[in-house]
Amino acid sequence: MNHNDHVRLLQNGVPRPGGVWADLGAGEGAFTLALAELIGPVGTIYAVDRDGRARQSLEKTMRRLFPQITLHTIQADFTRPLSLPPLDGVVMANSLHFVANKGPVLQQVKGYLRKGDGRLENGRLLIVEYNSDQGNHWVPYPFSYQSWVKLAQQNGFSHTEQLATYPSRFLHEIYAAASW
Numbered sequence: 428m429n430h431n432d433h434v435r436l437l438q439n440g441v442p443r444p445g446g447v448w449a450d451l452g453a454g455e456g457a458f459t460l461a462l463a464e465l466i467g468p469v470g471t472i473y474a475v476d477r478d479g480r481a482r483q484s485l486e487k488t489m490r491r492l493f494p495q496i497t498l499h500t501i502q503a504d505f506t507r508p509l510s511l512p513p514l515d516g517v518v519m520a521n522s523l524h525f526v527a528n529k530g531p532v533l534q535q536v537k538g539y540l541r542k543g544d545g546r547l548e549n550g551r552l553l554i555v556e557y558n559s560d561q562g563n564h565w566v567p568y569p570f571s572y573q574s575w576v577k578l579a580q581q582n583g584f585s586h587t588e589q590l591a592t593y594p595s596r597f598l599h600e601i602y603a604a605a606s607w
């Protein structure tokens with residue numbers, strides 16, 4: 428997958444340029460960079476990862492490719508409460524599958540999202556995941572799109588839609604979904 432594929436997976440989930448977003452489990456920033464392209468230079472991104480080396484790499488790449496965006500990197504565990512402003516959106520790409528008990532994390536994420544009237548005013552959670560419920564050593568607790576629809580609803584996200592899919596040799600397929 429390249430940068431354009433990352434953009435394509437997220438693009439229908441980003442309703443407008445600008446806004447304040449977070450990428451939880453950003454790693455080296457594959458999807459942070461896609462988000463930067465989609466929200467443009469007036470946007471702000473909080474990139475959270477517990478891995479300090481990945482964080483440095485992300486900062487460097489962002490400075491090179493999207494120098495105008497406001498990027499805050501936070502080295503932290505996203506399963507613990509984070510200090511974040513009200514968010515227009517959160518991206519969790521290939522990171523929630525490391526969490527066995529996802530409910531408490533989803534409740535926390537819901538609490539970070541801006542509350543408004545109607546679909547476009549509410550903050551949204553964008554998920555990118557393998558479309559599988561079978562874990563392995565590298566992807567311990569994945570969840571298929573069908574499982575995500577239920578999990579999101581159980582945790583107070585009343586609407587979920589699939590945004591895009593991408594074929595993957597590993598665990599068959601990757602999907603992106605938006606929940607709000």
Ligand SMILES: C[S@@+](CC[C@H](N)C(=O)[O-])C[C@H]1O[C@@H](n2cnc3c(N)ncnc32)[C@H](O)[C@@H]1O
Pocket residue numbers: 451452453454455456457458475476477478481503504505506519520521522525
């Ligand atoms: C497979 S990588 C995905 C990185 C990026 N989102 C992507 O899709 O390319 C998973 C990332 O999530 C981070 N991660 C996993 N659990 C985490 C946690 N509880 N708190 C913070 N970061 C976490 C890891 O350090 C790693 O950088």
